[in-house]
Amino acid sequence: MIKLGLTGSIGMGKSTTAKMFAAQGVPCHDADAMVHRLYAGRAAALIEAEFPGTVVDGKVDRTLLSPHVIGKPEAMKRLEAIIHPLVHEEEKIFLQKARAEGRRIVVLDIPLLFETGGERRVHATVVVTADAAIQKERVLGRDGMSEDRFNAIVAKQMPDHEKRRRAHFLIDTGLGLEAAERSVAAVLRAVAGMV
Template sequence: MRPGGPVIGPIILGLTGSIGMGKSATAGMFAALGVPVHDADAAVHALYGPGGEAAAAIGAAFPGVRDPRGGVDRARLRDAVLGDPDRMAALEALVHPLVRAASTAFLARHAAAPLVVLDIPLLYETGGETRCDAVAVVSAPPEVQRARVLARPGMNEAAFAAILAKQMPDAEKRARADFVIDTGGGFPAAEAEVARIVARLTEGRAPPHRAGG
């Protein structure tokens, strides 16, 4: 969490959740209530796309990963770094500062908003919670998660297992979160929980707690 002291600017709510939990749909619920949402995945796609800030640097560092339009072919890039920690670290060193700059620009654009959401899939895994006043974790029962993920085109058991291995266990995320949004019971219930969270964080602008505060 951000250091203690008076809230300056909007309250920052981190939104995260493992694959198949319904995080993207939940981010849309916040947006539908008028809360500005920064989608970290969308920011990365823009950075990797034709003309994106990261495309040229990634192409230079990893020959053969550019696509015909001048962007980055993410499948080729994944193959180029898979199983190679040094190459992955080199990629992260290129991309992470640009992703951070995009979120900083987002916060500057919405400095007058009472509440903003940083939608970050690997929030805890990358230490992103230190930029937030509170964290909401989107969750669902394991069987619901599994069914959702395996229904995706091109997904299989091995790929699902590999993704889960890179993510903090759902139980640990839930334990660390200020709010848990359970989508397992259907999205109407999740929408109601999102509305309660927005009301709590914007009425009096008081986050649930702050480290050191």
């Protein structure tokens, strides 16, 4: 079973691209979505214990958590020490299920793939990219996003040009949906021969 690692900086269109892989019948494990589920489930009490006052009605409130961790590397490491092992457990369950179903290709959608050494867990990497101006426009259009917050997030991520250099495959979402869909199909054709 081929594991593709899908990544890209904030606002590059990674979630949309993951949906394109899913539409082609490829199971996708979305680490971000898993974090959201964990924040509303078994991670909530652990995070509340480490960062008191960040959980409301049994769910981590990201707006309350952000001031504790954004721009604070030591606090972010403490949060990651809680979340990352839980996400890895869920990923293992996903992979076991995909193997049991006889899947030939799966996608692991991992936001900080290269930053966390995640490329060692996959057979090939797919980087989603777009022009920096398109990226900034997309991100600043999100609810609750400020330029300062955007800059803090980008500063934590590996530069796009470095991700592109390390990628086995590139998908440029700045060229439109149809071009991205063609790129997804091309990636799947290329890796089908590896199975």
